[in-house]
Amino acid sequence: MTITTERLTKVYSGGRRALDGVDLDIGGGTVGLLGANGAGKTTLLRILTGVLRPTSGRVVVAGHDLSTGAGLTALKHTLGYLPQELSLYPDLTAREFLDYIGVLKCIDDRRERRRQVDERIAEVGLQERADERLAGFSGGMKRRVGIAQALMGDPSVLIVDEPTTGLDPHERMRFRTLLAGLGRGRTVLLSTHILDDVAQTCPEVAVLAAGRLLFHDATTALVNQAAGYTYLWKAAGPAGGPPPGAEVVSAVTTAEGSEYRIVTAVPPAGARPIAPSLEDGYAALLAADGAARPSTTALHQ
C-alpha cells in the first residue's frame, strides 16, 4: 500500500477531535477523499504530508514511516502537495516560480530543472503565459500553476486539497481533465467536497465524517449505497414541501410545483424510482450513519 494509517487520531489543543482512529489503506491511482466541511479531510492531508503531527496512531506514506525524522525527510523527496489555498509569489513569473520550487525540491541540475519546468507548463497548458508574473493570473490559472509545482520532481505520491473550489465551470472541467491523467503511475489523493470531481476522476473513494472513516471502496460502490432507495417525487401544488423523513438530494421548482430527488427507505406515494448518482450514494451513506430519521434508519440494515 502507498498510504497506510493505523488508528490515526488528531486532537487539537482545546480538545477538538479532528480525526478519530482512522484506518486507511490506499494503493495506486486516483482516490477521492470526501467529507463535509470540518470532517477532518485537511487535517488528514496535513498529517500525510508531514506538516502536522498526529496525536496518536501510525502513518506510512510511500514506504516511509512518518513517526521518524528519517521517514519524514525521505517522504519529502517523493511527495507533491497542493494545499487548499495557495498564495503564489506574485512577483515571480510562472516559469520562475516553478524553477524556485524545483530548487526547493532539490533538483540541483539546472538543465533538468528547466526540462521539468517546460514539461509541467505544457502539461497544465500555460505555455502562452509562462513568462508573465503570477500577480496577473486568474484563479484557475493559479490553480494550474499549483498543480504544476506539485508535479515538480515527478513525485510518486500527489496530495491535492480541494483544487477546484472557486473555479468557474470551464476551468473546473479543464482542471478535472488534468487531474484524471495524473493517477497514471502514481498515487493521487484528491480531497474535495465537490462530488462531481470525484465522480469524474476517481475510481476509488474514501469518506470522512466527524473525523471517522465512514467508507472506503470503489466509487461505484458508494453510488450503490443508494441503489433501490433513490426516487423522484412531485409535491402536490406549488407550495408543496419535501416528503417528511426523506433525504433530499436536490429539488426543482416550477410554476406547476416542486420535484424532489430523494433517498429514502420508505418512499412516499407517487414516488418514481430512478438510478442513483454519487450524490445519492453519499447522501444515503451519511443518512445511514446519522440514522436520524425513521425512514433512513432502514438504509443498509
Add this chain to the structure above:
Amino acid sequence: MTALLWILRYEALMAVRRPVVWGAVLPLALLSLLLSATWPAVTGHGDPAARLGAAAVLVNTFCTLGVGLALTDRLRRASESRGMPELLATTPTGPLPRTAGSLAGPLLTALAPVAALLLLYAVVVSVVEGSAAPLGSALVSLVTAVLPAALLVTAFAGLLGVLLPVAAARAATVVVWLWACHFPPVFSPVPTATGTVLSPLAGYPLVAWAHAPEVWAARQGTGALRPAVGDATALLNVALILAMAVVCYALGHFAARVRRHAAA
C-alpha cells in the same frame, strides 16, 4: 550551497520587483550622497578617510533606516501568505537555507544601491585626493556598520510589522531609530541608547576603524555603556548589534508563526 544561492537569487528577484524597496531606499541613498558631497560636517574634514567615515554615519542614519522601512512588511506578508508556509515545509530543503535566503536576498537587494553610492563617493574622493584610504574606509564602514545596522533595523521593523499595522510599525521604527541613534544624552530628558555600545548607528566601529569623527561614538555621554573608543569597544558594539538582530529575528519569526496559527 547551490540551493542557498538559488533561493537567494529568487528572493532578491522578488525584492527587486517590489516598488516599495526602491521608493524607500533610493531617495534616502541619494539624500545621503548629496549631504556627503555638500555638508560641511562631512566635506570640512582635512583627512579624506574621515570624510568617508562621516559620510558612512549619514548613510547609516538615512539609508539603513530606509532599508528597514522597505522591508517592514516582509515577515507579515510571509505569515499572511496562505498555503506557502506548509507547501515549503513539505519540500526537502530545510528551514535553514530557506530562512537564510529569504532574509539575505531582500536585504542585499535593498542594500545594493546604498553600497554602490557610498563606494562611488569613495572612489571619487580617492581619485581626487590620490589616496586609497577613503575607499578602505567605505568598505570597512559597509561591513562593520551598515550591514549589521541594516540587519538589526530590518529585524526590528519586521517584528513590529507582525505586531502592528505596517504603517504604524514604520512610524514606530523611525521613532525608535532616532531615539537609538540621534537622541544624544545632552539633549535627552529620558535615558537614550544614542552613543552607547547598544546604538545601531555603530558609532564605535565607525570611529575606531573607519576614521569617523570622535563625536559619533559616545555622543558626549558618560557611563558604562559609553566607554572609550577602541578596538574592543568597537567589536562589542558590532557584536551587540548582531545579537539584538538575532533576538529580533527570532521574536519576529515566533510572532509570525503565532499569527499564522491564529489565522488558521
